[in-house]
Amino acid sequence: MEAAAFYGFSVLSIAAAFFILFSRNLIYAAFALFLTFLGVAALYVLAGADFLGVAQIMIYVGGILVLLIFGIMLTHKPDKRDNATAHNKIEIPTKREIWGFLLGTGFFVFLGRIIFLSDFKMAGNSNNSKSTIKTIGVELMTSHLLPFEIAGILLLVALVGAAYLALNRNPAS
Amino acid sequence: MNMIPIQHYLLVGAALFSIGLAIAITKRHFIGILLGIELMLNAVNINLVAFSRHDPEKLSGQLFSLFVIVVAAAEVTVALGIILRVYGRFRTVDPDEVSELKK
Structure with missing residues (x-):
């Protein structure tokens, strides 16, 4: 049960993070960040940090995300064409996509290698x-x-x- | 109660950190970069909380991540103030086009 919840929330937050990465619309990206923050809060609770989970929801979702959406709306260039899908677009040049992909995957492989090579000896008892x-x-x-x-x-x-x-x-x- | 191994928490944190790094590199928008930075801070917090699970007496990791959340909140408010000023002066949100200190 706990494992199912853990993997479910992990997949939720990582999928929402990928949606932010590939989304061209910044408002959609901000709402996907909401899902990511909720998944991370659930991971905190599953790791035994109940106070931090509640603080994460209150500060990130209630404060920071609202501020970010305010920022997106205030720096929004009004588009006179009446096309709802054309708002808040950001164009990404291919060179940046290649660099972002290379650096992201390279860093992930590096961190994963460190995690698999390290041998953690947990001293304390984990009474959560x-x-x-x-x-x-x-x-x-x-x-x-x-x-x-x-x-x-x-x-x-x-x-x-x-x-x-x-x-x-x-x-x- | 079966424990989820700590490597899985660390892998989720590593994946979120890498995605946040890629977002901060690829997005050509100030607020897009801020989204990536917030994601990276959250990924680091997952690691701290996961290690703090084995330290139930002092909870150093959870306290550290609490301070990380506080610093992230302060950072995002100041960054948004600066972004609004830059937008008011340059009329753009592309960091590549803001290349001079005085206009």
Whole structure:
């Protein structure tokens, strides 16, 4: 049962990722990224990380993906022809396709070779039956307090910077 | 409870990372490149979570991937602000056509 769920969600996320790669329409690619994020969240849950799965759904699907779709729509060149399939097209030259294919497959073969050659000795016992929220909370407030505060400051700086960048400054004036 | 071997998690992560790399190379659109980068960050997080399964006392991998998610959220907001400014100035979303700092 667990294996079936694992392979099903793996195939779902990889197929959606391939759809992003081959799709010519950026809006469709963004919605396929939604499927990929959901598959990855399910993989987190199957690996025993329940809090991270929920955080993945809330942050990626609820925040980042909405922002990306906003970005696609705001940088969209209006096409006067009344053809629904012509919007948000991106042309890809063949040279880039060849380089992307070569680098992608080469990197995958390289990583796969490393994974198959390595011999992992797992030391700890893997008891993933209890919830991880308590452990994450205790660790964040004790031994990982400095990264936690730095992450908060980073988010504040990103918020201020993004708001300043997105101000409507008219270059004509 | 049968455990899925960790190599399968790593292979899924490797496949997603390679596809994200190919997307970031081939797409001629700023937001397409961002989609590829997000996919690569997710693939790395799968590896961290899969190794963290064998560390239930400290959960270092899950904490690390939590910080990766935070940094990804900050990165995508700043990147979208920059993309909107570049689009407002150059009227294009093709990174090849934006080749000068001052216009």
